[in-house]
Amino acid sequence: MxxxxxxxxxxxxxxxxxxxxxxxxxxxxxxxxxxxxxxxxxxxxxxxxxxxxxxxxxxxxxxxxxxxxxxxxxxxxxxxxxxxxxxxxxxxxxxxxxxxxxxxxxxxxxxxxxxxxxxxxxxxxxxxxxxxxxxxxxxxxxxxxxxxxxxxxxxxxxxxxxxxxxxxxxxxxxxxxxxxxxVPEEEYIVELGVANVLKEGTDLTIVSHGRCAMISLQAAKTLEEEHDISVEVVDLRSIRPLDEETILKSVRKTHRVMLVEENKPFCGVDAQISHMIQLKAFDDLDAPIHRVSAIDAPNFYSKELEDWQIPNEERIIECALKVAE
Amino acid sequence: MATTKKKSTSKTTSVAKKPAKSTNFATAPINKSLSKEEKIALYSTIVGIRRFEERSLRAYNQGKIGGFLHLYIGQEAVATGIVSLMEENDHIITAYRDHGHALAVGMSMNECMAEMYGKHTGCSKGKGGSMHFFAPDKNYWGGHGIVAGQTPLGAGLAFALKYKGLKGCALAFLGDGAVNQGSFMETLNLVSLWNIPVVFVIENNGYSMGTSLKRSSAEENLAHRADGFDMEWEVCNGHDVFEVREVANRAMTRAREEMKPFLLEIRTYRYRGHSVADANHEKYRTKEEIEEYKRTKDPVNVIKQQLIADGTLTDAEAKRIDQEKKDEAEASAKFADESPVAPRSEIQTDVYWEVDNDTEGKLKGTHFFND
Known part of the structure; x- marks a missing residue:
């Protein structure tokens, strides 16, 4: 390919x-x-x-x-x-x-x-x-x-x-x-409203979208190698319509979930997802849902600070260790 | 010549004069060719809009109609005249003062009144209200609530005609308040740059809500703005349907034939407030000003006198048509009153085409988030 x-x-x-x-x-x-x-x-x-x-x-x-x-x-x-x-x-x-x-x-x-x-x-x-x-x-x-x-x-x-x-x-x-x-040469379509499990795991689910899903995937590999935590990564792909079933299936499997996105936290996409999970999979949760979002301020110009402000592997791992505890 | 016209490429500066009153536009070729029936239809539409809106005002005051009610009373000849010139591939879009345009394209009083009553039998099932009448089957694309928001949409309708190689034009109506919105000015530039066959019709009734033209526009000759975009323009009066037709016909023909945009400013007047809620409209203008317009330029009286004078109608026939329209408006209020509101299940229809049409393979995922 x-x-x-x-x-x-x-x-x-x-x-x-x-x-x-x-x-x-x-x-x-x-x-x-x-x-x-x-x-x-x-x-x-x-x-x-x-x-x-x-x-x-x-x-x-x-x-x-x-x-x-x-x-x-x-x-x-x-x-x-x-x-x-x-x-x-x-x-x-x-x-x-x-x-x-x-x-x-x-x-x-x-x-x-x-x-x-x-x-x-x-x-x-x-x-x-x-x-x-x-x-x-x-x-x-x-x-x-x-x-x-x-x-x-x-x-x-x-x-x-x-x-x-x-x-x-x-x-x-x-x-x-x-x-x-x-990317295959033959024609294909990715339907709206269908999430993608980027990596299977058993201890913790990370739900993410956009570039953050790729950073989460990298973090998941590190968590597995260095901390022996098996992480499942769900890439939403589509925000609306939203594939709730794939998220819930993963939550029911791992019982621990964190949400990663570049949105600012207040009324971000993950606020909705968090609400949906607690409503539909409350009894499946073994830990509170945690979020990693952009640090809540307008984006910083200076590269070093902006790189820290938006989600990065270090912040994701830090949060994952908390959720997996 | 009752209109002022300036070739946009001309370097001379000329000031638009107020359109004159005296020319007999009924004898212009586009009007002379009208049959007796067609002339009566113009009268019938004008008086129909008037009686419909008078009835809707009563309903509003009775608490039957919610939200806003922006009446077109005084401006009826503008939409009537221009819509009467529409051909198969012509399309029309307007702002929130949209009842006249809706009735002129042939929407029924029943579906319009029921829409204002918020009923399921309304043209938009009660989802739009007074400001949002639509009839795409009649090439009528609304009815839009945000000032000037419809102007780029009108350009888009015309863009589609050009893209598909269809000969036609789009008519995009706006008020004198809308000319100061950025989206309209951006759109003027775009349509002139791309040679898009749209005719913008500024219905200049002198007041953007409670602010007179003098207090809102640095250049009171609104059509002059076209010069800044290398675009043709004309100005005319809006009380005489034959004058409106004569001038608009030139603009529409040019758009269709030469694939060029046009800016038309039509001087008109509304008798009522910006909306019915604007009960203090006599504070920003005098009672005398309103009465003077009614006395000399009332669109219903003007066409009635013209048609009686030229032998098209007798006074009795005019009265009969008037009564028919009153009865039709009354019946529409009864129809609206007796119609049911939409069931609650309608709240989540007409949101997504793919959901409404239950498309295979496209209904993945959750579309609505009620929990």
Whole structure:
């Protein structure tokens, strides 16, 4: 199986979907002639031309809203946010119009758009460029949100998102773009709402999503080797819809659980997951649920401090030892 | 010439004059070609909107309608005139003062009144209310509650037409308050840059809620903003449906034929407050101002007099149509009152298309979190 980057996997998904469906087009800042700010769309404009790859002015509200309006008539725009943080400029369009038009019309329309782009800290770009708004998206019924942690999922989830008839946010990660994973050449889809057990274990469950799932996997290996703790790692992949069953199955097996995410802790995704576990698997728990999230402040600019602020292997291991006690 | 027009590429500066009153727009080619039935239909729509809204106001005051009620009374000729020009591939979207546009595209009084009553028989099953009427089967895409939020959506409808190679235009209505929203200005730039066939219609009724144009806009000639985006514009009056049709026809034809956006400013007036809750609207304008408009420019009276004068209607026929519309509005209130509210199970329908349609393989995971 070829080893390709997360970036290349997303590009393959976009390329294949553009060829599969004439209504799929990509729009955003620098996506076409510049080849994408993070080179995710590199070469696609040369291959598919102006109609399918559309450079926009720096006007997130206008082009997000335009994509929503176009989707009502059957176009399937994939809107790139250069940073997911920039979606904040278009909140009315994305969080009112994309999420609620279907509902407020009593189901007379749907909005099949994809909003994709990196949503992560850890790159010393300061607080305003480091948002992880998957919790905010998931708080809006009508929207869906996925956070691929690796190249295989990034390609499969992107294709599922484009084919989905509801608005889907795909939260990518600039720190993963250059990382490589095995990705099959033949076509596949990763369905929304299906979590993935990255590693099986018996003593402790770590539930995580996005890049944190990969850090958790690394931490799990260390915990096994150095502390003799067998850790199961559940990668959510999809936040909404959420695969509760896979989480609960793991909790019922290990009886100890910790949650790891880059969200800020207050009303983060894991606040919901923690609530769900105590409600549905209370008697299965042998220890309180613990969380490792971003340390609760705007993201620090300075690299050393930001690297400590967002979840890292050291903080995960420290917490795991507490939960496993 | 009652309209002022400025070629956007021209370097000369001209000040938009107030549209004149005297020209007989009924004799313009687009209006001259109207059959007797079509002219009567225009009157019928205008008077229908008026009677429907008067009835809805009564229902609101009786406590039958919740939330806000933004009445279109005084502005009826604008939506009526423009919608009457719509062709097969034309689409329309507007803001929260949306009753007139809904009835003009052919939505029934029953489904609209029931929606305001919050009933299951409403056009949105009671999920939208007064500000959110939709009829995609009639190319009517709402009914949107956030000021200017619908303007990029309108651009998107037009973008889709262009993308699919269809000849048509999108009509995106907004009020004079919406012109100061960033999303609208961003959208003006985008549609001009990309040559998107959208016609923005500013229904300038002089007040954004309680703030007069003078107090909200540095440049009171709102259409002039198009110049900053190299876009064509025109200004006209909104009380005479024939004037609206004559001017809008140029904008819509240009959009369809030349694939170009257009900014139309239509000077109109609302008799009621921003919403019915705005009971103090006479504090930010004088009673005389309202009465003067009603006396000289009431859209119902203007078209009625025009059609009587040209022999299309007799006074008795006009009264009969008026009575029919009153009866229809009354019946719609009865229909709404007697209709059931949606069952509680409807709270979680129409959220996700994939859930509503029970799609195979796409219903993985939990979509709703009630526990």
């Amino acid at each position: 070829p080893l390709i980057t997360y970036r290349e996997a997303i590009k393959q998904a976009l390329d294949e979907e553009i060829q599969r469906d004439e209504n799929v087009c990509i729009m955003g800042e620098e996506v076409a002639q510049y080849n994408g700010a993070y080179k995710v769309t590199e070469g696609l404009w040369e291959k598919h031309g102006d109609k399918r790859l559309i450079d926009t002015p720096i006007s997130e509200a206008a082009f997000s809203g335009l994509a929503i309006g176009a989707s009502m008539l059957g176009i399937r725009p994939v809107v790139e946010m250069m940073f997911m943080s920039f979606s904040y400029v278009a909140i009315d369009q994305l969080f009112n119009n994309a999420s609620f038009c279907r509902y407020m019309s009593g189901g007379l329309m749907n909005v099949p758009i994809v909003v994709r782009g990196p949503a992560n800290g850890g790159t010393s770009v300061g607080a305003t460029h480091s948002h992880t708004p998957e919790n905010m998206v998931a708080n809006h019924p009508g929207l869906k949100v996925v956070c691929p942690s690796n190249a295989y999922d990034a390609k499969g989830l992107m294709k599922a998102a484009i084919r989905d008839n509801d608005p889907v946010f795909v939260m990518e990660n600039t720190l993963l773009y250059g990382e490589k994973w095995e």
